[in-house]
Amino acid sequence: MKSEDNYYLAALARCRGLGSRNIQKLLGKFPSAAAIWQAPREALYLVGGLSSQQVQNLLRFRKENQLLPEQLAEQCQRLGISLCSITQGNYPNILKEIFDPPVVFYYRGQLQPEAVRVAMVGARRFTPYGESTALEFGKQLAAAGLTVVSGAARGIDTASHKGALKTGRTVAVLGCGVDVAYPAENKRLLQEIPERGGVVLSEYGPGTIPLPIFFPARNRIISGLSQGTLVVEAARHSGSLITAELSLSEGRDVFAIPGSIYSTTSQGCNHLIQQGAKLVQEPVDVLVEYGLAAPPKAKMKRQFTPEERQIWQVLSFEHPLTIDEIFDSLPDGEMSNLAFLLLQMELKGLVIENELHAYRRAERE
Template identity: 45%
Template sequence: MEKYYFAALRMVPGIGNVRLVKLVNHFGSARQAWMAERGDLFLCPHLDSQAKEQLLAARSKVDVHKLAAEWEKSGIKICTFQDNEDLVEYPLLLKNIFNPPAVLFYRGELPDTDRLIAVVGSRRCSSYGRTVAEKLGSELAQAGFWVVSGGARGIDTAAHSGAMSAGKTLAVLGCGVDLVYPPENKKLFAQILECGCGIISEYPPGTAAYPAHFPSRNRIISGIARGVVVVEAPQRSGALITAEWALEQGRDVFAVPGSIFSSASRGCHQLIKQGAKLVESGEDVLEEYGFAFQKAASPIKTNAEPMSDLEKAVLETLSFEIRRNIEDIIAETGLPPAQVAFGLLKLQLRGIVVEDESQCYLRCSREG
């Protein structure tokens, strides 16, 4: 039950990570801190008078045993920084950052390894950014790394989805783990739990997503991983805050280049100028840690027939960044619609072209 007293203390307004650790050390345990006599509590030098009153008010309203039962029923688990019985669960790399979360709430499973890489970027990403994030997520997961991201729309969603196609992913939230934010990612979060991955937060269940939570959330994304890959980030982006945290924590920073005309990639280009490693594939990340990239088996056999003139003609109209609909491709190639559709299908089977949700096409891999 000790960890639930930790969690109950963390729920008290005015008791953050630093105060919580000092409070527990002062009283000897989280339970003793929660149950302390009023006089002993007011003699504690680590809380101001307002926080002490907040703690007393919380104690009169919260039944820790009932709270524990409710969370267990909902599949919400807890690990703490100091609780010996949970020390093996607390993420190893996160434990060593400055001001680590005293309590982590999670659903699903926590990584049992330190082989984690964060993939982050803009919520308003392009098709290019989405494709790259999904590709990196898949390649890193395939190599045995957990892919960490923030569960947000855009790049985060693509990274999680790509990782789940080949391995494990971890979503770090800026709200309680019992909530879904953004709401449209309800299906994604369900898939994360169904495939044996995890969702974590330092915020207690029921905590809404506030803008002030996300910079703090970002320090967990970087702190729990060996390195951070930034895919598409404008100059003012939360992904750049994550990169700054990574540098402060001694983590590696990687960045994916984009078009020099795209404002969505200016943050990435800035990072590359400052020394971040330029990344074009998961292999570029893996080689930093001495891991070889094993390419997934292709749906096309290794002795596949050479690319036809039709496929080459269709491919020439497509780029990695600009989406093209089938009408544009037909107009540019001058080919009949049926032939263009067949060429696109062949290119998709080769894994060279993808179709997005708006039925537009984009290159996602170099031929061969």
């Protein structure tokens, strides 16, 4: 398929009620997507496979959007967005295998079709345990050569991407256009992913705003791109479990990190383990499934001032502390420049500040 034909295919994908499976049937009957876009009414009826209503919808959509293929081509070129169609060689084969693969997707960054990918998903409202686990697993899995796939949502998704970016590649699958930053606080993250060898992709065209209906459909791409899905932290009825269920339905691996039986944010993971998901306690539990070894752990070279060492000793990896809690835990009970010292330690990579402005150690002992 010629590259310009991709934009006719992208235009067809925007026709409501047509669907990717019907578009693929049409591609088997017509020589190109452009030929489908330009086919007369009689030809569309004669090929079979489409209902009368679907033919009418397509004819009406074409009439109202005659210049859409050309407009999409211009828009993508202007915004630096690439388009990949299911007929192209760089379309990931693993994504073709799912029940309803997107016929096209838009992307920014570098596609690596044959990369070994694992999805990491979880709650938007996470605990410090979930955040630190997602950061650590994202970092270790990417360092071992896996590409971490997630949805760039608040919470576990964001932590997974950030962890992976420290050592390797990550893929963000959006429920909006790839030129739209959602959530807004992830604007820099979504710029950084393609800059550092990863990919931001979506089946929705440029400028598409996020709508609730788009996210369940987005989840099938997250699981579809991945050999397995790791659920880090999720409530019993979390949307993250949809991704795990999709992964199961496609015969892919499902992993889950256990949590406290008293934590509502771990009930979903614990339930998945009951249902047969592989219990994961450390990154190597995932890596062995794909014949990969854990990377050698680099020892952080820590250089502390005496005051920084006092702060370090009251912090932990799992439980972030606010400035007031740190102050109260210091042996002297006074350190007037505590906020400045924490900033310096963050710049050195010794501590991490979370969204609630609480601090923890950057690595486990």
